[in-house]
Amino acid sequence: xxxxxxxxxxxxxxPKSRGKSQRSAYVFLLPWIIGFVVITAGPLVASLFLSFTDxxxxxxxxxxxxENYVTMFTGDPRFYKxxxxxxxxxxxxxxxxxxxxxxxxxxLDKGVRGLDAYRSAYxxxxxxxxxxxxxxxxxxxxxxNGGFNTLLSSLGFENLPNWINNPDTSLWTLxxxxxxxxxxxxxxxxxxxxxxxxxxxxxxxxxGAGRWRQFTNVTVPLLTPIIFFNLILQLIAAFQAFTPAFVxxxxxxxxxxxxxxxxxxLYLEGFTEFNMGYASAMGWVLLIIIGIFTGLNFLFSKxxxxxxx
Amino acid sequence: xGSEPSASVIQRIASYNVSRRSLFxxxxxxxxxxxxxxxxxxPPKSGATGTVRFAWWGNSERQRLIGGYASAFEKTRDxxxxxxxxxxxxxxxxxxxxxxxxxxxxxxxxxxxxTVTSFADGGSLYDLEKLPKGTIDFSAFDxxxxxxxxxxxxxxxxxxxxxxxxxxxxxxxxxxxxxxTDFPDDEAWDWEDLGKLAVEYATAAGEGNWGIAxxxxxxxxxxxxxxxxxxxxxxxxxxxxxxxxxLGSWFDWWQRWTDAGGxxxxxxxxxxxxxxxxxxxxGIYLTQLNQFVDSQAFSNGYDGGHExxxxxxxxxxxxxxxxxxxxxxxLCIAANAADPELAGSFINYMLNDPSSAETLGIASGVPSNPxxxxxxxxxxxxxxxxxxDMQARIDEVPARPRPEPxxxxxxxxxxxxxxxxxxxxxxxxxxxxxxxxxxxxxSDLERA
Numbered sequence: 087x088x089x090x091x092x093x094x095x096x097x098x099x100x101p102k103s104r105g106k107s108q109r110s111a112y113v114f115l116l117p118w119i120i121g122f123v124v125i126t127a128g129p130l131v132a133s134l135f136l137s138f139t140d141x142x143x144x145x146x147x148x149x150x151x152x153e154n155y156v157t158m159f160t161g162d163p164r165f166y167k168x169x170x171x172x173x174x175x176x177x178x179x180x181x182x183x184x185x186x187x188x189x190x191x192x193x194l195d196k197g198v199r200g201l202d203a204y205r206s207a208y209x210x211x212x213x214x215x216x217x218x219x220x221x222x223x224x225x226x227x228x229x230x231n232g233g234f235n236t237l238l239s240s241l242g243f244e245n246l247p248n249w250i251n252n253p254d255t256s257l258w259t260l261x262x263x264x265x266x267x268x269x270x271x272x273x274x275x276x277x278x279x280x281x282x283x284x285x286x287x288x289x290x291x292x293x294g295a296g297r298w299r300q301f302t303n304v305t306v307p308l309l310t311p312i313i314f315f316n317l318i319l320q321l322i323a324a325f326q327a328f329t330p331a332f333v334x335x336x337x338x339x340x341x342x343x344x345x346x347x348x349x350x351x352l353y354l355e356g357f358t359e360f361n362m363g364y365a366s367a368m369g370w371v372l373l374i375i376i377g378i379f380t381g382l383n384f385l386f387s388k389x390x391x392x393x394x395x
Numbered sequence: 396x397g398s399e400p401s402a403s404v405i406q407r408i409a410s411y412n413v414s415r416r417s418l419f420x421x422x423x424x425x426x427x428x429x430x431x432x433x434x435x436x437x438p439p440k441s442g443a444t445g446t447v448r449f450a451w452w453g454n455s456e457r458q459r460l461i462g463g464y465a466s467a468f469e470k471t472r473d474x475x476x477x478x479x480x481x482x483x484x485x486x487x488x489x490x491x492x493x494x495x496x497x498x499x500x501x502x503x504x505x506x507x508x509x510t511v512t513s514f515a516d517g518g519s520l521y522d523l524e525k526l527p528k529g530t531i532d533f534s535a536f537d538x539x540x541x542x543x544x545x546x547x548x549x550x551x552x553x554x555x556x557x558x559x560x561x562x563x564x565x566x567x568x569x570x571x572x573x574x575x576t577d578f579p580d581d582e583a584w585d586w587e588d589l590g591k592l593a594v595e596y597a598t599a600a601g602e603g604n605w606g607i608a609x610x611x612x613x614x615x616x617x618x619x620x621x622x623x624x625x626x627x628x629x630x631x632x633x634x635x636x637x638x639x640x641x642l643g644s645w646f647d648w649w650q651r652w653t654d655a656g657g658x659x660x661x662x663x664x665x666x667x668x669x670x671x672x673x674x675x676x677x678g679i680y681l682t683q684l685n686q687f688v689d690s691q692a693f694s695n696g697y698d699g700g701h702e703x704x705x706x707x708x709x710x711x712x713x714x715x716x717x718x719x720x721x722x723x724x725x726l727c728i729a730a731n732a733a734d735p736e737l738a739g740s741f742i743n744y745m746l747n748d749p750s751s752a753e754t755l756g757i758a759s760g761v762p763s764n765p766x767x768x769x770x771x772x773x774x775x776x777x778x779x780x781x782x783x784d785m786q787a788r789i790d791e792v793p794a795r796p797r798p799e800p801x802x803x804x805x806x807x808x809x810x811x812x813x814x815x816x817x818x819x820x821x822x823x824x825x826x827x828x829x830x831x832x833x834x835x836x837x838s839d840l841e842r843a
Binding site for chain 2: 140142143144145225229230247248250251252253336337338340341342357358359360361362
């Protein structure tokens with residue numbers, strides 16, 4: 087005997103206004119959807135297609151299959167040079183920048199007088215650091231007769247190089263430029279520090295933990311989501327760094343390719359050598375590289391990132 | 396290319412309890428904000444009858460002068476507008492390439508020698524002989540000259556607006572100050588004489604001074620060197636016209652006279668070797684005649700004013716006399732120009748309007764129109780007269796033709812610049828650096 091319980095049909099029926107509401111939602115979303123398709127998804131698909139073509143911007147693209155990728159990995163030493171330069175930049179400047187930002191955030195979190203002024207002052211280079219003006223300033227400061235050499239000369243140093251034009255030192259000036267823009271991660275760290283419950287420090291103190299122990303056992307674990315977030319953000323930004331190298335090397339990546347960032351080489355191939363198919367392929371390789379490093383970070387985050395939820 | 400998150404977005408994190416969800420939401424918001432921030436409003440597309448979009452390159456002063464002259468075209472008839480799109484030289488061709496790819500080239504634009512063939516071959520340029528007869532009046536020009544401007548299958552894509560040769564510039568005030576007043580005869584001098592003069596000046600002027608900046612990367616002068624050896628950058632059929640030895644000897648010369656103390660070491664100038672960038676650390680400069688006005692204006696403001704004089708370029712000992720050449724600033728109409736006839740009228744105005752003698756003079760080199768040149772002379776400006784006299788002296792000697800770089804040959808300039816960088820900053824052996832450059836150029840030509 088079937089004793090079925092009839093389902094509550096009223097509850098499953100969609101309210102009449104819901105379809106209308108969805109339509110309204112899509113209408114409001116339309117500008118974003120159009121922008122996404124036209125400005126992001128469209129060019130993304132187009133560049134994937136172009137990466138399999140010989141395209142010089144002036145004539146129609148010709149399909150050449152995977153030749154651009156083969157050339158890149160087997161016949162272009164400059165590609166590997168640009169990877170090495172970018173890799174050095176990323177893996178040296180990002181950790182140093184995060185360490186500096188965290189140290190300053192902890193110092194400022196102690197309730198320094200005039201905190202707002204300090205916070206603004208330290209954040210300012212983050213807004214200006216990637217700009218053309220600062221790139222030019224860097225060129226002047228680290229030039230042969232620049233401010234840096236003037237300072238060193240006054241301290242008694244002699245036979246000083248042109249730091250920007252010396253292949254052994256030019257990249258390090260750009261790394262220094264990136265370190266200078268620690269303001270954004272610093273402010274994020276400061277926000278994170280304020281979320282650490284004060285009672286945990288009190289409890290740690292009662293247990294006899296000193297300042298260093300409190301830092302390593304309380305502050306750092308609770309700050310790991312913020313460290314992780316900053317790491318991902320700065321890693322992606324560093325892989326895409328372009329303006330400082332373009333300005334400081336006057337668009338050449340020199341001297342002797344020592345500042346040939348990946349994105350700069352991509353730009354030169356696309357817009358100076360009119361080799362847009364190859365540049366598109368380089369763009370996709372960069373996307374995959376960034377994806378791999380981001381993915382690895384997420385993969386390993388479960389071992390060191392502590393979430394409150 | 397990377398963008399930093401805005402302060403307001405970052406501040407908002409302070410109000411969150413950090414959870415995995417909120418962290419991702421924040422990341423997504425930042426990416427979206429960055430994406431929107433990078434959107435730029437596209438310039439309005441020309442198409443309205445009566446508007447000419449005009450693009451050219453130059454420093455701020457040249458942009459002001461040419462822009463003013465171009466805008467005056469609006470007064471020649473009712474309902475015409477000129478939309479100015481100037482740029483610095485370094486980014487000019489890059490921008491044109493992108494515009495060509497987007498079928499959004501300006502109606503009229505200047506075109507440098509290195510890329511004109513590529514643009515013509517790519518179908519980006521309008522064949523001016525399709526215009527109604529008389530739209531562009533070439534009657535003031537020498538017929539052979541006009542014919543020599545033709546490209547590819549003999550089509551008139553890009554008439555020459557102005558032209559210039561290379562020469563040597565000497566800071567007479569600086570030389571006089573150190574007691575050097577006698578200069579070699581510039582009709583007969585060779586590069587050896589120039590090197591000795593550079594060392595003589597450097598010695599006389601003392602520490603911190605040199606004869607000449609390291610200009611090994613200046614490809615037009617390297618081109619002159621190659622021609623003096625009977626070679627050429629490119630052959631008429633589009634092949635590389637020089638070998639490793641011909642270009643390598645150019646770098647040998649710079650290395651030799653750097654070692655002798657006559658040339659500013661590359662480390663001192665940091666790649667900034669233009670006259671206006673080296674701060675009068677030297678007394679000699681290899682110039683292009685279209686730069687002389689700017690150089691003199693710069694030196695007028697230095698230490699009470701320095702007088703610059705021009706001499707012919709030195710030659711390789713034993714070379715013939717037909718090595719001089721002229722580079723061209725060409726005028727082009729986009730293949731998809733909104734109104735080619737109006738664009739043609741604008742080119743005619745640029746080439747022939749007599750007012751340019753007064754308003755522009757030799758701001759971008761020597762005008763190709765002989766009538767304009769004669770009119771400039773009447774103003775008796777001493778700087779302009781020096782340039783015109785030097786160009787006239789160079790033009791007196793018949794020169795063999797200079798084929799334009801072929802399709803794929805725009806990397807010729809990069810070859811010279813990169814080889815100079817590798818040699819003088821990186822210590823790469825000259826032969827290796829030059830051969831690497833030649834191989835790269837050959838690869839570009841084959842791909843094209």
